[in-house]
Amino acid sequence: MSLAARRKRVRLGRTPGSPPNREAILEAARAYFTEHGYEQATIRGIAAAAGVDPALVHHYFGSKDQLMVAALKLPINPHDAVRQIVTGPADRVGERLLRQILAVWGADSAAGGALIGLIRAAVTHDDAARMMREFFVRELIVPLVEDLGSSQPRLRAALVASQVMGLAMARFVIGIEPIASAETKVLLACYAPTFQRYLTGPLPGDKAARRR
Amino acid sequence: MSLAARRKRVRLGRTPGSPPNREAILEAARAYFTEHGYEQATIRGIAAAAGVDPALVHHYFGSKDQLMVAALKLPINPHDAVRQIVTGPADRVGERLLRQILAVWGADSAAGGALIGLIRAAVTHDDAARMMREFFVRELIVPLVEDLGSSQPRLRAALVASQVMGLAMARFVIGIEPIASAETKVLLACYAPTFQRYLTGPLPGDKAARRR
Numbered sequence: 525m526s527l528a529a530r531r532k533r534v535r536l537g538r539t540p541g542s543p544p545n546r547e548a549i550l551e552a553a554r555a556y557f558t559e560h561g562y563e564q565a566t567i568r569g570i571a572a573a574a575g576v577d578p579a580l581v582h583h584y585f586g587s588k589d590q591l592m593v594a595a596l597k598l599p600i601n602p603h604d605a606v607r608q609i610v611t612g613p614a615d616r617v618g619e620r621l622l623r624q625i626l627a628v629w630g631a632d633s634a635a636g637g638a639l640i641g642l643i644r645a646a647v648t649h650d651d652a653a654r655m656m657r658e659f660f661v662r663e664l665i666v667p668l669v670e671d672l673g674s675s676q677p678r679l680r681a682a683l684v685a686s687q688v689m690g691l692a693m694a695r696f697v698i699g700i701e702p703i704a705s706a707e708t709k710v711l712l713a714c715y716a717p718t719f720q721r722y723l724t725g726p727l728p729g730d731k732a733a734r735r736r
Numbered sequence: 737m738s739l740a741a742r743r744k745r746v747r748l749g750r751t752p753g754s755p756p757n758r759e760a761i762l763e764a765a766r767a768y769f770t771e772h773g774y775e776q777a778t779i780r781g782i783a784a785a786a787g788v789d790p791a792l793v794h795h796y797f798g799s800k801d802q803l804m805v806a807a808l809k810l811p812i813n814p815h816d817a818v819r820q821i822v823t824g825p826a827d828r829v830g831e832r833l834l835r836q837i838l839a840v841w842g843a844d845s846a847a848g849g850a851l852i853g854l855i856r857a858a859v860t861h862d863d864a865a866r867m868m869r870e871f872f873v874r875e876l877i878v879p880l881v882e883d884l885g886s887s888q889p890r891l892r893a894a895l896v897a898s899q900v901m902g903l904a905m906a907r908f909v910i911g912i913e914p915i916a917s918a919e920t921k922v923l924l925a926c927y928a929p930t931f932q933r934y935l936t937g938p939l940p941g942d943k944a945a946r947r948r
Contacts, residue, residue, distance in 0.1 A: 646910050647859040653910045661912055682906055682915040683926055689910070690902020694894055698858055698865045698901070700873055703894040713940035714895055718930050728925035 546584055549574045553595040558651045562592060562658040592659055596642070599628055602664050610671045617672060618720030619712055625688060626708055629696075640696045643689060661685050674723060675730045683722040691715060758796055761786045765807045770863045774804060774870040804871055808854070811840055814876050822883045829884060830932030831924055837900060838920055841908075852908045855901060873897050884935060887942045895934040903927060 552574035557565050567588055571578040585591040593601055605628070609620045629639060645652035665681035674680055691711075694700040703711070764786035769777050779800055783790040797803040805813055817840070821832045841851060857864035877893035886892055903923075906912040915923070 644859050647856050647905070656910050657912055679914050679918075679922075679926070682912045685910075685912055686902040686906035686915060687899055687930075688902070689905045690898040690900070693859070693901045693905070694898035698868055698897075700869055700894045700897055702891050703898060706891075710891075710940050714891070714934075717933065718899075721929065722926075728922050 549576060549581055549584060550591075550595050553591050557592060557595060557655060561651070561654045562588075562663065567591065589659075589663060596639075598639075606664060606668045606671070609668060614672070614724060615720070616716075617723050618718070619716040621668075621684070621719050621723065622712055622716050623708075626711060629692070640692060643692050644697065656685075669723060672723060676727055679727060679729075680722055684719060687715065687718055687722065761788060761793055761796060762803075762807050765803050769804060769807060769867060773863070773866045774800075774875065779803065801871075801875060808851075810851075818876060818880045818883070821880060826884070826936060827932070828928075829935050830930070831928040833880075833896070833931050833935065834924055834928050835920075838923065841904070852904060855904050856909065868897075881935060886936055888939055891939060891941075892934055896931060899927065899930055899934065 549570070553565075553570045556570045556573050560569070565588065567581050568578045570591065571581045574581070581591065585594055589603065590601070605624045609617060609624055612620060642652060642656065646656045647653075661681050665684050666677045669677035669680045669684075691703070694703040695706075696704075706714075761782070765777075765782045768782045768785050772781070777800065779793050780790045782803065783793045786793070793803065797806055801815065802813070817836045821829060821836055824832060854864060854868065858868045859865075873893050877896050878889050881889035881892045881896075903915070906915040907918075908916075918926075
């Protein structure tokens with residue numbers, strides 16, 4: 525980091541004696557998200573918990589969801605991933621979704637492990653379950669379905685989430701063979717049609733005109 | 737219990753001073769299954785752990801899988817359930833499977849809770865994960881697929897297990913709406929086609945002749 529950048533960092537923080545640490549803000553953010561959930565968390569509240577100015581948090585991380593991405597150590601920005609999933613032929617969106625998920629899980633063991641850790645935590649801790657509902661389902665999958673123009677985005681997002689979690693359980697947590705060690709092309713052939721139907725297929729309660 | 741039955745029970749046990757307790761055998765069985773897994777557990781080993789004659793365990797519970805059913809407090813015999821799922825039109829087997837699962841989960845809160853408890857436990861304890869793999873997947877779902885005459889029973893069973901676990905996670909563990917409070921008919925419309933395809937649809941690696 526350049527001296528100018530370091531000076532700027534110090535200037536923005538409320539504790540000029542010790543340069544505010546990016547990792548310390550992330551730690552405060554993780555604790556804050558866990559305690560308050562994603563929806564009720566604010567940059568202001570996280571900054572206060574970290575003892576820094578909100579402007580510094582904005583400076584480092586931008587928006588609340590980018591801070592969440594950094595706190596979760598996701599290997600990619602999920603909003604970029606959603607954009608890539610939505611872009612392309614509508615009849616292969618299920619395949620693109622699954623490719624992105626498998627890429628994140630397989631990207632490197634630390635990042636994949638963090639996500640599997642979140643699923644494990646969600647089973648035993650209400651905070652982590654809430655994070656899963658509020659961030660992954662409402663903030664990522666529901667908008668993805670809305671971007672596709674499909675009916676009933678909340679129901680579709682819940683269906684998608686249920687099969688994503690079940691696949692993660694079978695592949696990583698419980699270790700059910702042959703899914704646990706299956707190649708990507710096998711998983712794609714098995715699961716992409718499921719995701720495709722959940723994302724764009726007819727659902728109970730659809731108006732007839734909306735069915736595709 | 738009649739006096740004659742009580743006498744018979746005492747006669748069969750190895751500790752004639754204290755009549756062998758059905759619940760004590762079940763407790764020993766739970767601990768034994770947890771420690772040794774389902775496949776390696778034997779009636780003889782469980783009887784020894786409970787301090788009773790193996791004949792008494794057979795007398796109370798019949799076979800090892802029936803003992804497992806009793807130890808898990810399942811509200812129905814899963815082998816009966818498998819028979820009911822297999823019987824009927826082949827193109828509605830996915831629906832029958834899901835109906836049975838929802839019936840077990842909803843039968844009474846204790847039994848449903850025990851199964852959800854097993855899923856929670858499987859996430860955090862290797863023993864419970866092994867029980868899930870060995871009993872539910874290999875002992876129940878794989879034979880179900882074999883009875884249907886479908887290709888690749890292990891892969892199909894793993895696919896089914898992944899969506900069953902994911903549905904249980906969404907509905908009971910994480911609480912993702914609208915799945916968490918959806919009516920049976922909505923769940924059937926959403927998930928039965930998924931189970932149908934996993935049980936009887938074409939899969940990668942199928943021989944062309946086997947596809948239906």
